């Protein structure tokens with residue numbers, strides 16, 4: 001597997017960055033997780049736009065045009081002869097000294113990893129807990145910024161691991177439902193689909209946006225609305241969305257069984273439609 005770092009490709013064992021890189025020392029950097037399906041990079045432009053927005057929010061100046069960043073992703077897939085892949089694109093503040101001042105870092109580090117990944121099949125649904133760790137408030141470190149600092153999510157994931165479930169949902173600092181550790185949340189009640197708004201401390205997920213579009217085109221009523229745990233407990237269906245997760249239904253939350261532990265009809269419909277279009281929206285590699 002060949003990995004791109006700052007203009008060159010390296011074998012995996014030789015793909016290394018400096019211990020003085022502030023991405024490592026301080027989590028000072030941004031990233032994207034991207035999928036390719038059948039030789040098409042799903043919504044590549046949207047991912048690159050979000051990467052640059054995340055960087056701008058941190059006053060991290062990416063010294064490459066967006067077109068070049070797209071090419072890096074395409075070249076990484078090509079050199080590894082991949083059609084179905086999970087891609088990790090990372091921009092760090094770069095090499096500095098041991099102080100945290102970003103002005104000491106002259107050039108951002110850019111790297112891109114692509115690994116084979118087949119679409120997930122036959123998913124049986126997941127069990128989740130509500131984490132006692134709250135999602136970062138928007139006025140602390142806005143979850144809209146996809147930064148390398150994932151400790152908030154990791155702490156919640158550790159709770160899910162201790163509880164023996166797949167995933168943890170985080171509430172925002174006011175107690176409204178925010179998101180999972182690496183995914184957005186959708187709730188269905190009486191055929192109305194709801195997902196938390198961006199003001200509830202969530203990442204503007206690219207899968208989330210895609211599902212919202214599919215739902216609208218399919219004639220569902222879909223709302224961005226603040227929700228409480230009550231909405232989850234009384235839901236007809238709950239599912240999560242994410243680049244890695246795609247669409248997965250929740251069968252249990254805090255020990256309460258959702259939809260008798262089965263895949264619900266609305267989730268099934270949206271999931272099928274997502275699978276139909278995922279290899280059709282994006283940039284062709286070959």
Ligand code: PMP
Pocket residue numbers: 033153179180181182183184202203204205206207208241242243244
């Ligand atoms: N929330 C968080 C915290 C995430 O890490 C992710 C994965 N990027 C998502 C939501 C889902 O976003 P996307 O659909 O763009 O992968």
